Amino acid sequence: MEYCSRGDLRKLLNAPENCCGLKESQVLSVLSDVGSGIQYLHENRIIHRDLKPENIVLQDEAGKVIYKIIDLGYAKDLDQGSLCTSFVGTLQYLAPELFENSPYSKTVDFWSLGTVVFECITGFRPFLHNQQPFA
Numbered sequence: 001m002e003y004c005s006r007g008d009l010r011k012l013l014n015a016p017e018n019c020c021g022l023k024e025s026q027v028l029s030v031l032s033d034v035g036s037g038i039q040y041l042h043e044n045r046i047i048h049r050d051l052k053p054e055n056i057v058l059q060d061e062a063g064k065v066i067y068k069i070i071d072l073g074y075a076k077d078l079d080q081g082s083l084c085t086s087f088v089g090t091l092q093y094l095a096p097e098l099f100e101n102s103p104y105s106k107t108v109d110f111w112s113l114g115t116v117v118f119e120c121i122t123g124f125r126p127f128l129h130n131q132q133p134f135a
Contacts, residue, residue, distance in 0.1 A: 026120070038110070046076070085104075
């Protein structure tokens with residue numbers, strides 16, 4: 001694995017100047033780069049299942065910051081049309097179907113990406129660990 005000198009997205013989000021979210025251009029880069037990474041995984045029948053700021057690292061390439069997905073420890077190889085049932089991932093970034101114990105597919109990665117992007121825009125997580133995900 002290559003060395004990513006800029007750290008992870010959590011470090012960037014925790015910087016005092018980003019207390020109210022990242023700049024629009026940064027959010028668009030996160031969405032584009034991480035979205036492309038998820039697309040690549042899904043095209044190869046892999047679900048990440050633990051997408052969060054700590055699993056997105058920043059790398060300088062030709063004067064531009066590139067956001068890269070890491071930590072495939074919970075990743076799952078999907079056969080065509082198969083579903084997962086195991087409860088894995090990080091609580092604040094889990095899709096609702098996991099809390100319902102419903103079978104799920106690659107859509108859980110899109111939910112997690114949406115949660116990450118929400119945090120990048122606003123500067124805070126949409127769900128706190130002590131809140132119930134459903135009323």
